[in-house]
């Protein structure tokens with residue numbers, strides 16, 4: 004329960020860590036399109052290979068990637084089972100009222116692989132990109148929307164602040180909880196109402212300190228003459244480098260390969 | 271007779287099994303006797319706060335045990351709850367834990383949780399408030415309108431009112447002015463004399479440790495570097511320095527005088543130093 008590692012970011016220096024967040028976001032987007040156009044074993048195989056390649060490149064421990072997949076195992080099985088049983092087609096065998104068809108088995112496998120790869124790739128993104136640089140990347144990618152008066156910068160700033168304060172607040176909650184436990188606060192026993200009441204000694208100080216922090220942050224921003232996104236420059240400009248060129252090249256080539264295999268050759 | 275509190279081979283690892291794994295304590299053992307005053311010193315981030323959160327079972331040891339009167343506090347739920355009341359723990363910057371409408375109600379939170387009668391709760395709360403020098407007026411105020419130093423006193427009173435057998439304070443004087451520090455230490459000493467309570471306090475100030483504690487525990491990189499009387503500890507000034515700690519300023523004066531050829535005994539409080547120097551002058 005300690006340390007909500009939000010976005011599960013793992014600091015590191017692998018090529019994926021060094022890659023620009025925009026590259027990673029765009030590549031993920033391109034890959035997802037390719038993944039949904041994949042058709043046969045060859046095109047899916049290429050997607051699996053590409054994901055494995057990215058996983059190795061990220062230097063994230065396999066155990067951690069598998070752990071993030073564990074959360075969706077139920078959805079995968081459920082989707083696969085539904086597809087397996089309810090797809091009409093050429094019958095393989097039949098148990099009671101359930102009929103398993105060749106088409107069903109094929110679609111079930113495809114679905115399972117799709118979901119697993121989707122989640123694995125997204126976790127690779129969050130494992131190797133800090134929430135801050137992710138919002139930076141999103142802001143830059145969405146900045147054309149500013150032309151139609153969407154306050155992209157303000158949204159990104161709000162997101163950054165929220166993300167920045169989640170670990171702080173979770174630490175603070177832990178501290179306050181411990182302090183009240185030391186005064187004999189009983190948080191574990193009793194009915195619903197008693198438990199809700201037991202939260203007051205934790206929530207009140209937490210609110211007080213959140214307001215204090217918000218106030219301090221607002222003052223600090225004011226002192227630095229923060230006035231929103233207009234004409235603002237950044238300390239860390241997002242810059243494309245060699246890894247990004249390589250990243251885009253590999254993603255585009257692989258995705259094109261997947262699409263060609265699937266749509267032209269039907270593999 | 272068993273000691274009031276015994277810590278046996280305590281090891282604590284934060285977030286084990288993740289990339290953020292961090293060993294904060296390793297194989298720490300010591301014991302605390304009745305009505306002793308002990309100071310825990312150590313550089314910042316050396317595990318002091320981690321250690322004291324084990325004393326009343328807030329944290330769970332990775333390995334090792336904490337015993338109160340010879341019984342493992344984790345051996346059953348009842349003992350764990352009893353440990354919360356036997357060991358009163360004042361956290362670092364405790365002023366952020368206040369939440370009630372009035373100061374008096376906030377001080378009463380602990381005793382009330384102990385299941386004491388209303389009269390007894392009120393008696394203890396008033397006594398604790400008086401010990402930490404809060405006035406009648408303050409008691410009916412909201413804790414949020416007090417100054418930082420006053421909030422600190424309210425928080426300390428909240429623990430004193432539980433009348434623990436062992437009072438543990440994590441840097442009770444951090445961020446206070448010299449006078450505020452002296453007052454807080456004074457309140458703790460008064461309370462201790464009145465109730466014969468054992469006290470453990472964490473401090474960064476060698477002077478505070480030297481002048482107030484009978485025993486010192488020096489933590490370095492999660493384990494105990496030395497423990498003993500101030501005399502035993504401050505004699506090993508070189509080791510303390512290499513651990514990033516110092517000795518009280520008076521000790522340095524004495525050793526400076528020694529190095530200039532004046533024969534003096536070790537002393538670590540201003541009073542002791544004065545009499546040592548006076549003794550030396552009378553002798554010559």
Ligand SMILES: Nc1ncnc2c1ncn2[C@@H]1O[C@H](COP(=O)(O)OP(=O)(O)OP(=O)(O)O)[C@@H](O)[C@H]1O
Nearest residue numbers: 005284285292294313314315316317318319320321
């Ligand atoms: N909740 C936590 N999760 C992970 N690591 C922690 C946590 N709390 C403390 N630590 C780590 O454990 C080590 C010891 O911390 P601790 O708070 O016990 O130090 P301390 O001696 O009290 O320091 P200070 O004098 O600054 O209060 C530190 O390196 C800290 O980074």
Ligand SMILES: [Mg+2]
Nearest residue numbers: 318319362440
């Ligand atoms: Mg500390």
